[in-house]
Amino acid sequence: MTQVERQRWDVVVVGAGGAGLRAATEAREQGARTAVICKSLFGKAHTVMAEGGIAAAMGNANEHDGWEVHFRDTMRGGKFLNQWRMAELHAQEAPDRVWELETWGALFDRTADGRISQRNFGGHEYPRLAHVGDRTGLELIRTLQQKIVALQQEDFRESGDYEAGLKVFQECTVTRIVKDAAGRVAGVFCYERESGRFFVIEASAVVIATGGIGKSFKVTSNSWEYTGDGHALALLAGAPLLNMEFVQFHPTGMVWPPSVKGILVTESVRGDGGVLRNSEGKRFMFDYIPDVFKEKYAESEAEGDRWYDDPENNRRPPELLPRDEVARAINAEVKAGRGSPHGGVFLDVSTRMPAEVIRRRLPSMYHQFKELADVDITAEAMEVGPTCHYVMGGIAVDSDSAAARGVPGLYAAGEVAGGMHGSNRLGGNSLSDLLVFGRRAGLHAAQYAAGLGERPVLDEVQVDAAAAEALRPFSAEGPTPGEAEEGRPPENPYTLHQELQQAMNDLVGIIRREPEMEQALKKLADLRVRARRAGVEGHRQFNPGWHLALDLRNMLLVSECIARAALERTESRGGHTREDWPEMDRQWRHANLLCRLADPTGGLAATDPVRGQIRLEREETEPIRPDLLALFEKEELVKYLSEEELGS
Amino acid sequence: MSSYEAGFRVWRGDIEGGGLEDFKVEVNDGEVVLDIIHRLQATQAPDLAVRWNCKAGKCGSCSAEINGRPRLLCMTRMSVFSREETITVTPLRAFPVIRDLVTDVGFNYTKAREVPAFVPPRELGPGEYRMTQADVDRSQEFRKCIECFLCQDTCHVVRDHEENKAAFAGPRFLMRIAELDMHPLDAAEAEGLDRGTTAQDEHGLGYCNITKCCTEVCPEGIRITDNALIPLKERAADRKYDPLVWLGNTIRRRGR
Ligand SMILES: Cc1cc2nc3c(=O)[nH]c(=O)nc-3n(C[C@H](O)[C@H](O)[C@H](O)COP(=O)(O)OP(=O)(O)OC[C@H]3O[C@@H](n4cnc5c(N)ncnc54)[C@H](O)[C@@H]3O)c2cc1C
Ligand code: SF4
Ligand code: SF4
Ligand code: FES
Numbered sequence: 083m084t085q086v087e088r089q090r091w092d093v094v095v096v097g098a099g100g101a102g103l104r105a106a107t108e109a110r111e112q113g114a115r116t117a118v119i120c121k122s123l124f125g126k127a128h129t130v131m132a133e134g135g136i137a138a139a140m141g142n143a144n145e146h147d148g149w150e151v152h153f154r155d156t157m158r159g160g161k162f163l164n165q166w167r168m169a170e171l172h173a174q175e176a177p178d179r180v181w182e183l184e185t186w187g188a189l190f191d192r193t194a195d196g197r198i199s200q201r202n203f204g205g206h207e208y209p210r211l212a213h214v215g216d217r218t219g220l221e222l223i224r225t226l227q228q229k230i231v232a233l234q235q236e237d238f239r240e241s242g243d244y245e246a247g248l249k250v251f252q253e254c255t256v257t258r259i260v261k262d263a264a265g266r267v268a269g270v271f272c273y274e275r276e277s278g279r280f281f282v283i284e285a286s287a288v289v290i291a292t293g294g295i296g297k298s299f300k301v302t303s304n305s306w307e308y309t310g311d312g313h314a315l316a317l318l319a320g321a322p323l324l325n326m327e328f329v330q331f332h333p334t335g336m337v338w339p340p341s342v343k344g345i346l347v348t349e350s351v352r353g354d355g356g357v358l359r360n361s362e363g364k365r366f367m368f369d370y371i372p373d374v375f376k377e378k379y380a381e382s383e384a385e386g387d388r389w390y391d392d393p394e395n396n397r398r399p400p401e402l403l404p405r406d407e408v409a410r411a412i413n414a415e416v417k418a419g420r421g422s423p424h425g426g427v428f429l430d431v432s433t434r435m436p437a438e439v440i441r442r443r444l445p446s447m448y449h450q451f452k453e454l455a456d457v458d459i460t461a462e463a464m465e466v467g468p469t470c471h472y473v474m475g476g477i478a479v480d481s482d483s484a485a486a487r488g489v490p491g492l493y494a495a496g497e498v499a500g501g502m503h504g505s506n507r508l509g510g511n512s513l514s515d516l517l518v519f520g521r522r523a524g525l526h527a528a529q530y531a532a533g534l535g536e537r538p539v540l541d542e543v544q545v546d547a548a549a550a551e552a553l554r555p556f557s558a559e560g561p562t563p564g565e566a567e568e569g570r571p572p573e574n575p576y577t578l579h580q581e582l583q584q585a586m587n588d589l590v591g592i593i594r595r596e597p598e599m600e601q602a603l604k605k606l607a608d609l610r611v612r613a614r615r616a617g618v619e620g621h622r623q624f625n626p627g628w629h630l631a632l633d634l635r636n637m638l639l640v641s642e643c644i645a646r647a648a649l650e651r652t653e654s655r656g657g658h659t660r661e662d663w664p665e666m667d668r669q670w671r672h673a674n675l676l677c678r679l680a681d682p683t684g685g686l687a688a689t690d691p692v693r694g695q696i697r698l699e700r701e702e703t704e705p706i707r708p709d710l711l712a713l714f715e716k717e718e719l720v721k722y723l724s725e726e727e728l729g730s
Numbered sequence: 731m732s733s734y735e736a737g738f739r740v741w742r743g744d745i746e747g748g749g750l751e752d753f754k755v756e757v758n759d760g761e762v763v764l765d766i767i768h769r770l771q772a773t774q775a776p777d778l779a780v781r782w783n784c785k786a787g788k789c790g791s792c793s794a795e796i797n798g799r800p801r802l803l804c805m806t807r808m809s810v811f812s813r814e815e816t817i818t819v820t821p822l823r824a825f826p827v828i829r830d831l832v833t834d835v836g837f838n839y840t841k842a843r844e845v846p847a848f849v850p851p852r853e854l855g856p857g858e859y860r861m862t863q864a865d866v867d868r869s870q871e872f873r874k875c876i877e878c879f880l881c882q883d884t885c886h887v888v889r890d891h892e893e894n895k896a897a898f899a900g901p902r903f904l905m906r907i908a909e910l911d912m913h914p915l916d917a918a919e920a921e922g923l924d925r926g927t928t929a930q931d932e933h934g935l936g937y938c939n940i941t942k943c944c945t946e947v948c949p950e951g952i953r954i955t956d957n958a959l960i961p962l963k964e965r966a967a968d969r970k971y972d973p974l975v976w977l978g979n980t981i982r983r984r985g986r
Contacts, residue, residue: 123781124839125877126789140857181856187848187913189866189873196860214870220788221873232847244843276828305783339760345786450786453805455760576772620777623744624829627776 086549087281091117091249092531094270094283095524096256096312097291099127100219100516101496103226104179105289108524110233110248114531116524117283118230119251119272121307125227128293128305129516132219133348133446135201135211136517137510138176142193143200143209144393149173150713151207156511157714158374159205159404160474160504161656162671162722163325166706167481168502172511172518179517180212186232188225190214202353205404205508208393216348216446222513254281256311257632258548259288259319259492262538267319267491269540271548275629278622280549286534287527289493290316290477290486291520295329298637298644299470300580300587303335303346309633310640312498316477317639321486322676322699324500326475326640327647328657330507331592333408335469337426342454344469347429347447349509351464352401354443355390356431358412359463360420366427367400370411374721375403406506406656409468413592416467426467432460468592474507474657475647476500478676484523491530491538495523505656555618555631572617575631582609582637590645595661599649606642607694613638642696643677650675650698668724672703733758736808737816738766742778744829750818757808763819764792764803767831779830787949790878794831795820800880800947803831822883837895838879841903844933846925848910851917865914872909872958874950875902881944881954887937898934901944901954907933908958911965926965935959935966 093109095102098120109116120127139152152173157164180198184190190212191199200209214221234244241247253275260282262268269284292312296304313323334347352358360366371379379400380386386399401408412427422428431440437460441448444459451457451464477494478487479501486492496516503511555575589602616631653667654660676699705727711719719728738753755769764782771778782792785804792803797818811817825833882900883889899907910916911925918925929935940963942955952958 122783122789123791123835126783126791128783130789130876131784131786178856181859184859185850185854185856187850187910187916189861189870189913191870192861192863192866196862199863214873217788217874220876224873224875228847231843234843235847238843276832305785305789307783340758341761341765342785446788453787453807454762574776576776580772618776624779624832625777626771626779 086545087279088284089117089281090284090537091115092285093117093287093289093524093527094119094285095289095291096270096315097127097293097496097498098124098250098252099129099291099293099496100222100226100513101498101520101523102127102289102291103223103230104517104520105291105493105495105524105527106248107226107229107233108521109289109528112525112528112532114528116248116528117251117285118249119254119256119270119283121255121275122253124250124252125223127223128307129219129513130223131303131305131346132222132513133216133346134203134350134353135213135218135510136176136180136222136513137203137206137210137508138180138212138514139173139208139210140177140180140198140200140212142197147208147210152176152210153710154713155206156508157504159506159508159511161506161666162504162706163655163703164504165481165501165703166710168519169504170710171481171522172502172515175518176514179514179521183222183225183517186225186229188221190221201350202398202402203509204349204352204402204408206510211353211510213350215442216350216444218513255629255632256315257552258544259315260540260544260548261319261489263541264538265320265489266538267489268538271545271552273552273622275624278625278628280552282540282545284537284540286531286537287491287493289484289495289523289527290498291494291496291523292498294473294497295637295640295644296470296473298582298586298641299591300583301335301344301468302470303332303344304470310636311633312494313476313643314636314639316486316489316492316494317643317677317679319489319492320679320682321489321492322478322678323643324475324478325505325647325675326473326500326643326677327651327675328474328505329470329644330405330472330474330657331409331468332471333405333412333468334429334466335471336455337422337465337467338424339455345450345454346469346471347464347466348444349405351429351431351444351447354431355434356401356429357399357434358401358408359428359430360415361422361428362420365401366415366420367403367408367411370407370414371400371403372407375407379403404506404508406659409592410659412466412468422465424465426465428463429466430463432462437461470587472507472512473497474500474503474505475644482522483526484519485526493523493527495519505658552632555616555628573612573615575616575618575627575634578609578613578616578634579630579637581605582634582641585609586641586644590641590648593659593661594648596649599645602645603642603649603694606638606645610638610695639695642694646694646696646698647675647677650700668722671722671724672705672727674701674703675699676701734813736766736813738770739816739818740767740770740778740830741820742775742830743827745827748827750820761808762804763796763806763808763817766808767803767819779828779832781832788876790876793822793878793880793883795822795883800883802878802880802949805949822879824883824885824889825879835879838877838882838900838902841899842906844899845903845906845910846918846923846928848913849917849921849923851915851920854915859915861914868912868957869909871952872905874952875905876950877902878949880947880949884943884947886941886943887934894934894937898937901938901959904929904933904935904938904962905952905954905958908962911962926962929962930966935962938963
């Protein structure tokens with residue numbers, strides 16, 4: 083038995099972004115002793131980077147808005163593949179979650195009558211995004227962080243200990259979920275970045291809130307944390323992932339200079355009036371309005387321009403189509419030779435708004451371009467192109483309770499959970515998702531933990547295996563006896579990571595083709611073998627090479643899920659575009675693809691590209707509830723739903 | 731695209747001690763110091779410890795000192811240095827080092843906990859808050875803070891005076907008190923908490939002699955001294971008896 087430090091908590095939340103922190107406050111308020119674990123410092127999670135806003139149908143800017151409208155927009159954005167019950171709960175509860183933040187000290191931008199201001203965003207029928215300039219994520223994370231501190235101050239007043247009921251373990255990484263003999267969650271295995279020390283937290287319920295997977299792609303808006311850890315943790319614990327083929331490429335990332343390629347340019351630039359032009363100066367988006375959206379978008383520049391001031395009598399400009407549409411259009415323009423000098427297109431606000439308005443409404447964008455690219459966005463156009471941004475796929479969960487399927491005690495919320503956004507997420511719907519389902523996950527995890535009579539007992543074999551696995555990179559130096567690769571020097575984890583990113587970017591990127599995805603699976607099989615030999619220098623104390631070597635396991639698992647599911651889904655929908663299957667197929671509307679570990683008992687050595695580590699399973703989605711279907715016009719539904727679905 | 735080889739001098743070591751290590755490393759157009767540190771990791775020093783997240787100046791993780799000046803590694807462009815210059819990167823000086831460029835910033839989290847939280851007004855429920863933009867502008871400026879702790883690192887009250895740390899919250903958290911004090915709906919006073927006075931009595935506002943060094947290093951351009959600390963001092967003490975406030979106001983007026 084490995085001698086590692088152990089602690090006991092009721093609920094463990096893995097991740098301190100919006101979802102994790104909201105789950106933690108809820109669990110603690112339900113009376114559960116709650117531990118939060120995160121890879122970075124407290125307050126630095128990815129959520130801090132969110133810019134544009136948080137979607138909630140409060141109706142402050144347009145009184146016609148309401149949850150039904152928000153629900154419709156979300157389903158349309160996701161091309162009706164959304165787990166509809168999640169979309170419903172999300173639309174209904176988002177306003178309460180935003181208002182609640184105000185009572186915890188958040189300060190959103192205001193309307194003239196003192197309410198929370200709401201801005202336009204792609205795919206949202208009305209101005210719906212509560213925001214703070216273009217630093218909304220910072221406001222969200224800081225407010226939740228300060229709420230955690232407020233709860234800790236309460237505990238301090240009562241017990242003299244700030245951390246009696248709620249503790250944040252910052253700069254710690256979870257590498258395995260540990261279960262009991264009956265297969266229930268029993269705790270997590272972690273290492274501390276600072277010291278490299280291992281520890282185990284025993285807990286009856288675990289909420290995974292680890293965010294996304296972007297670091298498997300070369301061009302991405304995501305930070306180093308996005309190595310798909312939570313996705314992998316769930317898979318390894320026996321829970322399936324849902325619809326992993328859907329990856330959102332945000333249309334506007336920076337393209338120059340190379341070192342900042344991929345960094346996000348917020349959609350608010352377009353929401354506030356920015357336009358896209360090609361090298362010929364043409365607003366090309368008018369040529370890319372797909373049939374399903376024809377009635378909803380402006381036909382001429384003049385109409386689009388009038389919409390900003392008179393939305394009742396005009397339709398919105400096509401720059402505000404859902405992200406998948408805009409990203410594909412940019413890709414097509416560049417491919418046709420009408421791109422900007424550095425391989426993007428032009429995004430211009432300088433000719434659309436006075437300089438001081440730009441600086442006030444888009445301060446961080448102004449700052450970002452000035453500092454990083456020497457571009458003054460009040461005077462010239464930005465160059466932008468698609469960047470890997472968000473994963474719609476994720477852990478398959480129960481809509482109401484956020485419980486992961488098949489593993490009692492496991493919950494998931496935030497970007498790591500699947501279903502809510504269907505095949506494509508609307509801007510602003512993530513931050514609201516974090517709060518709505520973060521709260522639900524915290525609530526149900528706490529109730530589950532309280533309802534268990536006895537604490538599950540950790541399976542010690544799993545603890546030992548986790549420790550051995552985590553130490554492996556330090557002993558990769560020597561030859562591995564009996565293996566074909568015997569005697570080769572250890573692999574550099576940084577090189578492996580770069581090769582993986584390149585392969586995913588080139589072969590399973592924004593536009594996909596069958597032979598390329600097959601090639602990707604071969605490459606992944608090769609990388610899998612080499613990753614087993616990833617070796618590191620130095621010691622366990624704050625060693626980034628070691629951390630990366632461990633993250634590779636997760637990135638390889640998640641990448642394989644994406645590639646395999648993408649190969650299987652022979653249609654184009656939302657964040658999954660097949661050049662060889664360019665149409666949306668109504669028969670695929672009611673199909674979910676689930677990824678499971680091929681060999682849940684064995685190791686991860688499988689090198690056969692055909693079989694690999696992941697097994698796919700196709701399932702029928704649950705039919706959409708009739709009263710929700712009734713919110714749409716029949717003419718619209720026929721574009722998405724099959725005959726059988728419409729008939730019922 | 732032009733690239734060149736730059737001389738870098740990076741502090742390596744841990745609590746036990748350490749020193750500057752020299753590197754020669756490739757630099758390309760448009761890169762920032764953090765890119766170079768990453769290149770060192772990928773090619774020459776895989777275990778070089780550094781904190782970073784967003785690489786876009788939004789998270790405040792990558793704080794360090796470049797040529798002795800507290801800065802964000804991800805927002806310092808290589809083009810601000812000459813090609814001949816050797817660039818020295820060291821960890822934040824005011825905090826204990828953990829390893830290489832990573833320091834123990836726990837001091838800041840301790841101080842954050844000592845500032846009493848926002849007090850919601852009893853009479854208003856969720857959704858009933860009404861505030862004008864003009865009323866929230868002041869506090870919003872302070873909420874732009876990305877908690878990079880560069881101001882905490884540079885402030886002379888603690889930079890070379892470990893002994894002051896217990897009594898002094900530092901500019902970031904004095905500013906947090908100002909933020910709550912200026913929040914239009916904070917009900918602290920109704921609950922018997924005078925934030926201005928506690929800033930002085932419990933969080934060490936008196937140590938600040940408005941040198942404005944904090945304002946100078948803030949990557950968010952927050953006017954910490956002028957907009958937060960001086961008004962807080964005004965609230966805390968009767969202005970007539972605080973010569974520093976008088977001095978600060980005079981400087982402020984001349985600066986305009
Ligand atoms: C640049 C940018 C701008 C965006 N703008 C918007 C916007 O305007 N509106 C919107 O709705 N959405 C936006 N998004 C999307 C949104 O920000 C994210 O989807 C969301 O913040 C994810 O939150 P989360 O709580 O799921 O995870 P995160 O905030 O990413 O938090 C994940 C947490 O998990 C921890 N973690 C991960 N792995 C482990 C592990 N193995 N062990 C321990 N801890 C771990 C991390 O340390 C971190 O604390 C944006 C995204 C980006 C990149
Ligand atoms: S103005 Fe005050 S807080 Fe800021 S650096 Fe000077 S002494 Fe420190
Ligand atoms: S006030 Fe400025 S310098 Fe200080 S922590 Fe905040 S952002 Fe950093
Ligand atoms: S990495 Fe986020 S501020 Fe530098």
